[in-house]
Amino acid sequence: MRVGILGSGLMGGKLGTIFARAGHDVLFSYARSKEKLKKLAREAHGNARAGTPAQAAEASDLLLLAVHWSRVEDVLRQAGDLSDKIVVSCSLPMNADDTALVVAHISSGAEELARMVPKARVVSAFNTVPSEVLFGVYEARRKATRPGLVYCGDDESAKDMAAELIRDAGFDPVDAGPLRIARYTEPFALLVAQLAYGGTGSPALAYRFERLG
Numbered sequence: 548m549r550v551g552i553l554g555s556g557l558m559g560g561k562l563g564t565i566f567a568r569a570g571h572d573v574l575f576s577y578a579r580s581k582e583k584l585k586k587l588a589r590e591a592h593g594n595a596r597a598g599t600p601a602q603a604a605e606a607s608d609l610l611l612l613a614v615h616w617s618r619v620e621d622v623l624r625q626a627g628d629l630s631d632k633i634v635v636s637c638s639l640p641m642n643a644d645d646t647a648l649v650v651a652h653i654s655s656g657a658e659e660l661a662r663m664v665p666k667a668r669v670v671s672a673f674n675t676v677p678s679e680v681l682f683g684v685y686e687a688r689r690k691a692t693r694p695g696l697v698y699c700g701d702d703e704s705a706k707d708m709a710a711e712l713i714r715d716a717g718f719d720p721v722d723a724g725p726l727r728i729a730r731y732t733e734p735f736a737l738l739v740a741q742l743a744y745g746g747t748g749s750p751a752l753a754y755r756f757e758r759l760g
C-alpha cells in the first residue's frame with residue numbers, strides 16, 4: 548500500500564515506521580523540520596521517504612492523519628484534494644491542553660473530519676492506544692494473543708485497507724461499526740489515556756476484547 552503520513556510526531560512517526568517495516572511505501576510529511584522527516588524516513592529501514600502533505604496526498608492510496616486537532620485544518624489545506632482517498636484518522640478532538648474532548652456526545656472528531664473532506668473515505672483507528680506500545684506490539688505480532696484495536700467507518704473497502712494496516716501493526720482489528728461509533732471510541736481513548744498516564748498504570752497499555760460464552 549502507498550501510505551502518506553500527515554503528521555509525523557509520536558503516532559505518525561511510529562506508525563509510519565511500522566508500516567514501512569511491514570513492506571508498505573511510506574511518505575512522512577508535516578513536522579516542524581524537514582530534517583526530522585528525512586531522519587524518520589532513513590531510520591524506518593524500509594521503503595520510506597520525506598515530503599510535503601501535498602506530495603503525500605498525491606502519491607498515496609491511504610493517508611494517516613496524526614496531528615493535534617488544532618492542526619487538522621492546516622494540514623488538510625496543505626494536502627489539497629483528498630477526493631476518493633482513504634483517510635485513517637488517529638487524531639482526537641482535544642482542547643489545547645489535552646484535558647477534554649471538544650466534540651462529543653452527538654458527534655465525533657471523525658464525523659467532523661468527514662464533513663471537512665466530504666469526498667474522502669474516513670476511517671477512525673489507532674487513537675485508542677498509547678503510542679508507547681506501538682513498537683512492542685509490532686515486534687510481538689506473531690504471538691497468539693494479540694491486543695485488540697477498535698476502528699470504525701462507513702466505507703467497507705476503506706475499512707478493509709485500514710484493517711490490513713492494523714493487522715500489520717500487530718493488533719487484532721475490532722470493527723466497531725459505522726463512523727458515528729467514533730462518538731464512543733473517542734471517549735474510550737480518553738479512558739485509555741487516563742489509565743496509561745493519569746493513574747498508577749503506565750503507558751505500556753494495550754487491551755483485548757474477550758468474547759464470553
Ligand SMILES: NC(=O)c1ccc[n+]([C@@H]2O[C@H](COP(=O)([O-])OP(=O)(O)OC[C@H]3O[C@@H](n4cnc5c(N)ncnc54)[C@H](OP(=O)(O)O)[C@@H]3O)[C@@H](O)[C@H]2O)c1
Pocket residue numbers: 554555556557558559577578579580583613614615616618637638639640641673674675676677678679736
Ligand atoms: N501520542 C499518543 O499516544 C496518542 C494516542 C492516541 C491518539 N493520539 C492523537 O493522535 C494525534 C497526534 O498525536 P501525537 O501524540 O502524535 O502528536 P505530536 O507528537 O505532537 O505529532 C503531531 C505532528 O504535527 C506536527 N506539527 C505540529 N505543529 C506543526 C506546524 N505548525 N507545522 C508543521 N507541523 C506541525 C508535529 O511536528 P514536530 O514533529 O516537529 O513536533 C508532529 O510531527 C492527536 O490528535 C492525538 O490526540 C495520540
